[in-house]
Amino acid sequence: MARRPLPRILSNGSAQIARSRELARTAADSATDVLHPLITLSRGLGRLAAAGRHKWADTPKDKRGPLLFLAASVVLVVALAPYGPLLAAIALMAAAAWHGRDRAPAQPEGPDESQAQRLRSLYESLVPYFSVPEDPAPLFDHGGDWEKAFPQHDFDDTGRVAHLVIRYPAYFPDGEAGARARIEQLLATKAGRGREYHFAWDEEANQLTVGVLAPLPTGIAAQRFVTTPGETVLGFTDASEVHRTLPLGYGGEQRDVPPVVWRTGIRSTEPHLLVMGRPGSGTSTLLRSVALQALQYGDVLIVEGGGTGEYACLTGRDGVLGVECGLTGALASLEWAAHETERRLIAANRARQAGHPPPDDTRRPLWILLDRPGALTHLAAAEGRGDPQSLLQVPLRHGRAAQVTVVVAEGFDNADVLGDAVRQHTRARVVLGPVTPEQSAWVLGVPPHTTAPAQVPPGRGYARLGDGPVHRLQVPATPDPYDDATSEADRQAVLALLPARTTPATAEPTEPVPVEPAPRDTETVPRETAPVEAVPVPARTFAVEVVPVKSFSPEAVPLRTVPVEAASVKRVPTEKVPVDRAEVEKAQTEKAQTEKAQTEKAPAETVPAKTSLAKAVAADAVAAESTT
Numbered sequence: 372m373a374r375r376p377l378p379r380i381l382s383n384g385s386a387q388i389a390r391s392r393e394l395a396r397t398a399a400d401s402a403t404d405v406l407h408p409l410i411t412l413s414r415g416l417g418r419l420a421a422a423g424r425h426k427w428a429d430t431p432k433d434k435r436g437p438l439l440f441l442a443a444s445v446v447l448v449v450a451l452a453p454y455g456p457l458l459a460a461i462a463l464m465a466a467a468a469w470h471g472r473d474r475a476p477a478q479p480e481g482p483d484e485s486q487a488q489r490l491r492s493l494y495e496s497l498v499p500y501f502s503v504p505e506d507p508a509p510l511f512d513h514g515g516d517w518e519k520a521f522p523q524h525d526f527d528d529t530g531r532v533a534h535l536v537i538r539y540p541a542y543f544p545d546g547e548a549g550a551r552a553r554i555e556q557l558l559a560t561k562a563g564r565g566r567e568y569h570f571a572w573d574e575e576a577n578q579l580t581v582g583v584l585a586p587l588p589t590g591i592a593a594q595r596f597v598t599t600p601g602e603t604v605l606g607f608t609d610a611s612e613v614h615r616t617l618p619l620g621y622g623g624e625q626r627d628v629p630p631v632v633w634r635t636g637i638r639s640t641e642p643h644l645l646v647m648g649r650p651g652s653g654t655s656t657l658l659r660s661v662a663l664q665a666l667q668y669g670d671v672l673i674v675e676g677g678g679t680g681e682y683a684c685l686t687g688r689d690g691v692l693g694v695e696c697g698l699t700g701a702l703a704s705l706e707w708a709a710h711e712t713e714r715r716l717i718a719a720n721r722a723r724q725a726g727h728p729p730p731d732d733t734r735r736p737l738w739i740l741l742d743r744p745g746a747l748t749h750l751a752a753a754e755g756r757g758d759p760q761s762l763l764q765v766p767l768r769h770g771r772a773a774q775v776t777v778v779v780a781e782g783f784d785n786a787d788v789l790g791d792a793v794r795q796h797t798r799a800r801v802v803l804g805p806v807t808p809e810q811s812a813w814v815l816g817v818p819p820h821t822t823a824p825a826q827v828p829p830g831r832g833y834a835r836l837g838d839g840p841v842h843r844l845q846v847p848a849t850p851d852p853y854d855d856a857t858s859e860a861d862r863q864a865v866l867a868l869l870p871a872r873t874t875p876a877t878a879e880p881t882e883p884v885p886v887e888p889a890p891r892d893t894e895t896v897p898r899e900t901a902p903v904e905a906v907p908v909p910a911r912t913f914a915v916e917v918v919p920v921k922s923f924s925p926e927a928v929p930l931r932t933v934p935v936e937a938a939s940v941k942r943v944p945t946e947k948v949p950v951d952r953a954e955v956e957k958a959q960t961e962k963a964q965t966e967k968a969q970t971e972k973a974p975a976e977t978v979p980a981k982t983s984l985a986k987a988v989a990a991d992a993v994a995a996e997s998t999t
Contacts, residue, residue: 412464415471419463486526491517493532493561500554501539510540527583531563537579545574548818552808554579559822567843568822569609584609584821587845589828591621591628592864593660594847600668601636601736603661605801605834606844613842631834631842633799635736635776641837642771645797646780647814652804653830653846654780655681658740660849661778663868666690669736669774672708674701674759676743684852689870698750698759705762708739708775712766715773737775739766744793745785760790767796783810801844803832815841 430438449455482490494517501511501520510520523536535558544550555570558581562568571580587607596604597617604617607628616627635642644661648654662671662685672692673682686694695701715733722729747759766775779793783806802814805827812818819833819841830846850857852865 408468411471412467413471415467415469416463418470419467482524482526485530486524489530489532490521490524493517493535493558494520496557496561497537497539497554500550500557501543503542506540506542510538531566532581533583535562535581537581539577539579541577543577545572545577548812552818555822565825567824570820584843586824587831587843588621588628589830589845589848591619591845591847592861593663593849593868594620594864595868596630596664598632598664601634601639603633603635603664604847605631605633605657605661606830606846607631608834608842608844612840631836631844633836636774637771639771641799643767643777643797644779644799644801645793645814646778646801646803647783647786647810648780648803648832649783649805651829652827652832654782654803655742655851656830656849657801657803657846658682658742658778658780659851659865660847662738662740663849663865665736665738665776666870669738671738671740672704673740674704674742674744674747676701676741676746678746680853681742681851684865684869687872689873691870698747698754698756701747701759702751702756702762705739705759708737709762709765711737712769712773712775715775716769719773734774737773739763739775739777740780741778742780743782743785744779745781745788748788758790760793763790764792767792786813798837799835801832801834803830803844803846806832817841819843 427435449459494511494515495513497520498511498513498515502509509515520538521535522538523534524532525534527533539545551570551572555568558570559566559568562581567584567586569582569584571582573580587609591607596619598604608631610616610629613629613631615629615632617630618625619628620626621628633641633644646654646657659682662673662682665671666688670690670692671685673685673694675682675694675696678696680696682694685691693700693704695704719729719733722733741763744760751758763777763779766773766777769775770777777797779789779797781789800815802811805823808818811833815833815835817835821843824831828845830848832844832846833841834844835841848861849865850861852862852869
């Protein structure tokens with residue numbers, strides 16, 4: 372069955388809609404041109420009416436009557452005069468047209484003399500870089516026309532260049548980083564120092580767009596960010612670089628600020644982070660910010676090589692596995708992290724082979740934050756131990772599958788100490804502080820497309836996630852709350868984000884109570900010992916039934932009852948006191964003699980307590996046989 376074609380309105384509906392919009396826009400422009408005088412008169416009449424209303428409102432009440440009589444007299448005179456109404460209408464229309472005109476000042480068509488001089492200076496400075504002697508018609512030439520090279524240009528209120536589009540010849544090597552760097556440095560110097568510029572190279576159109584960037588906000592304090600598990604906010608950047616904003620409390624009000632979000636987890640292409648910077652540039656601040664965000668959904672292990680106590684506020688907190696500052700503790704912690712990574716891999720592999728989901732303890736993220744590992748490397752070499760960075764090979768290589776994330780922060784002075792595993796597996800990079808373009812290119816892989824500010828605040832730098840673009844970065848203020856130089860607002864902001872303590876605070880030590888050893892001799896006993904009395908024990912009586920038998924057999928004698936009288940024994944105090952061994956033996960001997968005397972005085976028909984039951988039965992059986 373043949374398929375029927377769609378109606379024309381559905382097949383090319385977008386073209387019809389676009390054509391209709393264009394016709395409507397053209398008709399509106401034509402109507403505006405035709406009705407422009409009427410629009411001007413209407414606007415003028417409205418302004419005249421508003422002026423009359425304000426005049427009437429400003430007139431005192433005692434003078435409104437004479438003013439009204441004067442206006443009525445004028446109207447009457449105009450109405451009675453020859454051609455009076457016609458002349459009054461013409462005058463009113465003229466006044467309305469005058470008051471209804473566009474009062475916006477006319478913008479100059481081109482730059483003024485000072486702006487033209489600035490553009491001409493830029494043009495002349497670019498001639499040595501954008502011209503060659505072999506070019507028959509050079510675009511850049513000494514004394515040439517700068518308007519062809521600068522098709523677009525804007526200036527700010529101070530008269531400096533705010534936006535500039537530069538056309539350059541096709542033979543310029545715009546693909547080389549060195550050639551680009553020379554042009555960018557020249558433009559940043561000539562266009563005005565102390566500002567940050569963004570350079571956008573369009574190789575296909577042979578155009579360079581230069582824009583002035585606004586400074587990034589530096590007063591954003593640490594706070595809870597609206598993110599999902601696996602997302603970490605490294606800092607904030609320009610709105611033109613990212614397509615996402617976060618609601619933040621900044622300056623006493625809520626603002627939407629574009630963030631730089633780093634994604635970790637199983638599906639992340641950049642599972643580990645490397646932070647480089649100079650002392651005081653904010654590397655420890657970034658690690659504290661990452662730790663506070665990671666504690667929401669996982670566990671954190673911190674190893675500090677600098678030994679400055681920057682992470683003492685996290686000690687004993689819920690989710691913090693440890694904060695190690697010494698070499699021995701660092702080696703033990705990193706070795707445990709390597710074994711934990713292997714355990715997670717094995718457990719997850721066994722669960723997948725059995726067709727079960729991974730265990731819960733393997734899905735909880737584990738973060739390893741290592742600050743200044745170069746100091747630990749030097750200490751280990753001095754003591755003849757292994758490099759602590761060698762223990763990071765397993766977490767770095769297999770951390771993504773085991774939900775283990777490694778963050779390393781190091782300074783440029785120890786950049787040569789970083790291990791090969793750290794350099795190879797940390798694809799997310801951050802550089803902070805005042806650095807040279809060469810240092811930025813060494814860390815990020817490519818130089819940034821912006822110039823550095825004249826004064827670099829703490830936490831200011833650049834970030835690049837994998838093979839993505841280079842972003843300007845401002846780290847949120849996360850100082851050490853135990854530092855005396857920290858402001859009260861920042862201290863309270865950080866303390867509000869810390870988890871509860873799981874390890875109670877250590878109590879004040881108390882003086883131990885001395886315990887005197889027990890004396891061995893009875894003469895040195897400080898208190899009287901309780902005497903041990905000999906308690907007489909009555910003899911036990913057994914009732915036995917005698918049965919005549921031909922031959923003796925112990926099994927043939929049934930036992931009917933064996934009543935045992937309970938003996939009342941006087942309790943001896945249970946308090947342990949030191950007693951002389953000689954006295955104890957003497958008491959035991961006297962007790963044995965007393966029991967023997969009582970046994971001899973017992974009646975003949977009574978069997979002594981110490982006589983066994985078998986002997987008594989045998990004696991009765993012998994007596995019965997003799998009687999028979």
